Amino acid sequence: MLSRMIIMVIISTVLMSPYALLLRADKNDELLEQAMQIFGSLPDAMLSEKNPITSEKIKLGKILFYETRISIDGTVSCARCHPVALYGADGLNKSRGNDCKINPRNAPTVFNAAAQISAHWIGNRTGVEDQARQSLIGPASFGMPSYEAAEKRLKELGYTNLFKAAFHGERNPVTADNFAKAIGCFERTLVTPAPVDAYLKGENRALSEQQNRGLKTFIETGCNSCHFGAYFGGQMFQKFGVNEPYWKYTKSKTIDDGRFEVTKIEADRYVFKVPVLRNVEKTSPYFHDGSVDNLGEAVRIMGKAQLGTDLADSQVKEIVLFFGSLTGIISEQALIIPLLP
Amino acid sequence: MLSRMIIMVIISTVLMSPYALLLRADKNDELLEQAMQIFGSLPDAMLSEKNPITSEKIKLGKILFYETRISIDGTVSCARCHPVALYGADGLNKSRGNDCKINPRNAPTVFNAAAQISAHWIGNRTGVEDQARQSLIGPASFGMPSYEAAEKRLKELGYTNLFKAAFHGERNPVTADNFAKAIGCFERTLVTPAPVDAYLKGENRALSEQQNRGLKTFIETGCNSCHFGAYFGGQMFQKFGVNEPYWKYTKSKTIDDGRFEVTKIEADRYVFKVPVLRNVEKTSPYFHDGSVDNLGEAVRIMGKAQLGTDLADSQVKEIVLFFGSLTGIISEQALIIPLLP
Numbered sequence: 001m002l003s004r005m006i007i008m009v010i011i012s013t014v015l016m017s018p019y020a021l022l023l024r025a026d027k028n029d030e031l032l033e034q035a036m037q038i039f040g041s042l043p044d045a046m047l048s049e050k051n052p053i054t055s056e057k058i059k060l061g062k063i064l065f066y067e068t069r070i071s072i073d074g075t076v077s078c079a080r081c082h083p084v085a086l087y088g089a090d091g092l093n094k095s096r097g098n099d100c101k102i103n104p105r106n107a108p109t110v111f112n113a114a115a116q117i118s119a120h121w122i123g124n125r126t127g128v129e130d131q132a133r134q135s136l137i138g139p140a141s142f143g144m145p146s147y148e149a150a151e152k153r154l155k156e157l158g159y160t161n162l163f164k165a166a167f168h169g170e171r172n173p174v175t176a177d178n179f180a181k182a183i184g185c186f187e188r189t190l191v192t193p194a195p196v197d198a199y200l201k202g203e204n205r206a207l208s209e210q211q212n213r214g215l216k217t218f219i220e221t222g223c224n225s226c227h228f229g230a231y232f233g234g235q236m237f238q239k240f241g242v243n244e245p246y247w248k249y250t251k252s253k254t255i256d257d258g259r260f261e262v263t264k265i266e267a268d269r270y271v272f273k274v275p276v277l278r279n280v281e282k283t284s285p286y287f288h289d290g291s292v293d294n295l296g297e298a299v300r301i302m303g304k305a306q307l308g309t310d311l312a313d314s315q316v317k318e319i320v321l322f323f324g325s326l327t328g329i330i331s332e333q334a335l336i337i338p339l340l341p
Numbered sequence: 342m343l344s345r346m347i348i349m350v351i352i353s354t355v356l357m358s359p360y361a362l363l364l365r366a367d368k369n370d371e372l373l374e375q376a377m378q379i380f381g382s383l384p385d386a387m388l389s390e391k392n393p394i395t396s397e398k399i400k401l402g403k404i405l406f407y408e409t410r411i412s413i414d415g416t417v418s419c420a421r422c423h424p425v426a427l428y429g430a431d432g433l434n435k436s437r438g439n440d441c442k443i444n445p446r447n448a449p450t451v452f453n454a455a456a457q458i459s460a461h462w463i464g465n466r467t468g469v470e471d472q473a474r475q476s477l478i479g480p481a482s483f484g485m486p487s488y489e490a491a492e493k494r495l496k497e498l499g500y501t502n503l504f505k506a507a508f509h510g511e512r513n514p515v516t517a518d519n520f521a522k523a524i525g526c527f528e529r530t531l532v533t534p535a536p537v538d539a540y541l542k543g544e545n546r547a548l549s550e551q552q553n554r555g556l557k558t559f560i561e562t563g564c565n566s567c568h569f570g571a572y573f574g575g576q577m578f579q580k581f582g583v584n585e586p587y588w589k590y591t592k593s594k595t596i597d598d599g600r601f602e603v604t605k606i607e608a609d610r611y612v613f614k615v616p617v618l619r620n621v622e623k624t625s626p627y628f629h630d631g632s633v634d635n636l637g638e639a640v641r642i643m644g645k646a647q648l649g650t651d652l653a654d655s656q657v658k659e660i661v662l663f664f665g666s667l668t669g670i671i672s673e674q675a676l677i678i679p680l681l682p
Contacts, residue, residue: 066426074433075441080421084678085407092415100416100441330680337425337676 029204031216038219042197042230046114046188051129051181053188056166061186063162063338064179070136070153072143073098078132078183081141082110084334087282088190093290098143105256106290111330112278114188116234121272121288122259123237128187133180147176154179158341192278192328199325207325214322217315222307232277232326239271240288241305246270249301251291258288278326296320370545372557379560383538383571387455387529392470392522394529397507402527404503404679405520411477411494413484414439419473419524422482423451425675428623429531434631439484446597447631452671453619455529457575462613462629463600464578469528474521488517495520499682533619533669540666548666555663558656563648573618573667580612581629582646587611590642592632599629619667637661 045053064070068077081095081103082088088109095107105121110128113119119131135141136150144150154163154174166182167173198206207215218224227233237259240246247255259268272288285291286298296316303311311319386394405411409418422436422444423429429450436448446462451469454460460472476482477491485491495504495515507523508514539547548556559565568574578600581587588596600609613629626632627639637657644652652660 063426066424068424068427069432073437074431075437083407083409085404085681086409087680090415091410096414096416096441100437332677335678336673337678339428339671340426 057185060166061182081107089283097140101140129180129184132183194328196325211322214318226274233274234276398526401507402523422448430624438481442481470521470525473524535669537666552663555659567615574615575617
């Protein structure tokens with residue numbers, strides 16, 4: 001009772017203080033208002049009506065995320081290409097799957113992934129659940145010969161009871177679909193609140209002066225025309241190399257047709273999903289082929305290839321510093337390794 | 342003061358109770374006394390005068406344990422072959438290193454490893470530090486061309502300050518030796534207290550009746566003549582296949598000369614380090630070549646190949662149940678994934 005009174009007094013004092021006035025003044029800040037409109041606010045989890053979050057599914061999904069024995073050669077788990085220690089991306093240009101097979105593109109981070117229009121770069125996975133399911137039989141990922149073989153393996157590994165608990169009432173719960181739902185459920189919790197979110201809630205001083213200038217440049221030059229929304233991207237497809245082919249700017253070793261591979265529509269040639277920028281400073285290398293290691297260089301290339309702009313060195317530096325404010329906190333739950341059955 | 346008094350009263354009450362009498366009676370139990378003498382008690386950490394444990398070294402070592410980018414192709418970290426989720430062993434017959442190269446032998450668990458006479462199966466690594474250091478340039482592990490190249494890579498990855506903090510006062514702390522010391526330090530904390538330890542402290546009922554019988558058989562048949570000490574093994578080398586060649590019993594695909602490879606002494610042919618049995622039910626497949634998946638089968642093979650005994654089905658079952666009491670608790674510290682620089 002006493003402690004509650006003390007807290008009330010503290011709150012009242014703060015609300016009456018010049019600090020509070022400043023806070024309110026911040027809310028009127030033009031850049032902040034603009035940013036709030038463009039980026040909105042980060043939810044606590046990335047919900048889906050098709051795959052409601054339950055603690056049992058999260059628990060199972062998190063265990064399965066670390067399961068290597070479900071891959072044909074026993075070396076690949078979700079965590080192999082999406083290690084939490086490296087912010088959910090593996091640092092390779094292109095991930096290695098079973099038997100060292102090279103995946104066609106760079107592994108996007110698994111954090112903040114579930115809210116995007118699709119998983120992967122070219123929209124050939126409808127979402128995180130579809131990505132998890134298809135990884136089971138992906139020739140360069142888990143490489144299992146069929147979903148049936150994967151289901152059999154899951155049963156042999158002793159997963160039946162965990163699936164029963166997560167998919168209560170289903171007669172035969174150990175299915176590739178439920179594997180996908182469980183992992184998807186876990187991934188739907190992987191949001192990473194960052195300093196920029198404090199800013200977007202009105203706390204202007206959550207960004208440094210340079211980061212503030214970086215954000216201003218980010219918006220003024222039009223980066224946000226693709227990298228918008230709470231995840232700073234992931235909401236649309238866009239041609240890489242608007243005026244000139246992208247490989248004139250990157251260090252790409254091969255030419256990737258992008259979304260054309262999926263749709264066979266000429267307009268989709270060299271079109272890729274716009275990646276999210278949350279935690280971008282932690283998830284090099286960059287682009288669909290991981291051809292660029294340095295974040296500043298990636299920003300400069302984006303300026304040229306997408307916006308037709310030669311960004312000044314100071315602008316590049318400030319944008320990169322601004323990206324620092326997108327580096328978020330990984331939840332304790334995501335950081336604790338589960339023990340497998 | 343008051344609470345201390347209450348505790349004293351509780352302790353006195355317990356000491357005077359029939360429960361305490363029972364506890365003391367347990368201590369007189371012949372099997373328990375015998376087990377205490379054979380296995381002793383588990384320490385909190387596996388100390389080394391050459392590499393004293395400090396929190397800074399543990400912190401760095403734990404981060405390095407997850408660092409894949411130190412391997413030549415960016416796919417191998419310590420955690421790849423020693424995943425905590427699988428009790429520190431990867432479930433493969435033989436681990437895959439960089440570029441999918443196959444290691445010569447099964448990866449032993451990293452838990453309770455630091456107290457053994459050597460690391461690896463044939464004594465070609467003097468201990469966990471030596472194992473960590475040599476892994477940097479091991480052709481089938483990290484595959485770096487030289488220690489210098491590994492040190493350069495560590496600096497590029499931004500490790501200098503962490504090494505400075507862990508090896509305070511050293512002019513050039515980013516060395517392969519210090520990499521080894523840091524990882525070794527982390528590994529020296531990886532002990533896994535288990536139900537058997539409660540038993541070895543005198544709590545007879547920590548083992549079930551069947552486990553008790555399993556332990557009895559374990560000792561009576563002489564398993565403990567090799568698997569002794571607090572880790573139930575790891576303290577000596579022994580010929581695999583005392584009377585007949587081991588491959589008559591296992592499913593080995595090739596013949597491994599064992600420690601002969603190191604010493605070139607004929608008596609060391611087919612000699613291997615006796616593995617620890619802590620967490621053995623979690624670390625299949627078994628033997629130096631991972632040729633046997635089933636723990637019961639491994640026990641039966643040991644009986645035949647090492648003791649010349651045909652264990653009865655019930656004995657095998659009880660020994661396997663006893664091994665359940667060796668499955669320990671992994672510390673919270675070891676379960677939390679560190680974020681890399």
